[in-house]
Amino acid sequence: MLHTKIVDSKKEKILTSNAEKFIKNSKFGASIYFLGTVRNINDNKTVTGITYDSHDEMVIKSFEEIYNEADQKLDIKDKAVFIEHAKGHLKLGEISIIIAVACKHRDQAYVLSRYIIEEIKKRSPIWKKEHYENEESEWLKGNPIANEKV
Numbered sequence: 001m002l003h004t005k006i007v008d009s010k011k012e013k014i015l016t017s018n019a020e021k022f023i024k025n026s027k028f029g030a031s032i033y034f035l036g037t038v039r040n041i042n043d044n045k046t047v048t049g050i051t052y053d054s055h056d057e058m059v060i061k062s063f064e065e066i067y068n069e070a071d072q073k074l075d076i077k078d079k080a081v082f083i084e085h086a087k088g089h090l091k092l093g094e095i096s097i098i099i100a101v102a103c104k105h106r107d108q109a110y111v112l113s114r115y116i117i118e119e120i121k122k123r124s125p126i127w128k129k130e131h132y133e134n135e136e137s138e139w140l141k142g143n144p145i146a147n148e149k150v
Contacts, residue, residue: 001080004063006056009088019100023080028102030109034117036097038090042140046133051089052096055125059085062124066116074115076108083116085126096128 003022007014016033023031038050063083070076082100090096099116103109120126131137 002067003082004060005084006087009086014084014095014098019082022082023100023102030106031102032109032113034099049091049131051129053127058125066119079103
């Protein structure tokens with residue numbers, strides 16, 4: 001069971017309640033919610049917001065591929081996964097991504113959640129532009145985590 005969406009920040013917000021409704025099922029004993037939010041400091045610069053841009057169709061395709069790969073790589077067949085990523089300008093504290101997973105057991109849920117976020121960071125065509133207090137801004141280079149084990 002999979003839900004994926006790019007959320008246009010001009011029209012709506014990412015809501016944890018939507019994720020909760022989607023993954024809630026009595027056959028699952030464990031649920032994990034990962035929220036990525038806009039923080040105020042990065043590389044010793046004061047951040048005032050972030051603008052996200054994406055190739056929407058390719059992002060959705062990458063989310064689907066990551067979900068399907070989890071079947072083979074992690075052997076977690078029975079699961080519910082909810083992924084939404086924001087597009088557009090976000091203020092401090094706003095949610096940029098939500099990944100909610102539900103599995104039969106907690107170890108599966110933790111492993112699956114971590115696998116999904118790491119693969120999204122490596123593979124999904126999503127770009128972010130940080131805005132700073134001095135009114136400057138810059139597009140950030142991607143930073144996949146190296147040498148991490150899932």
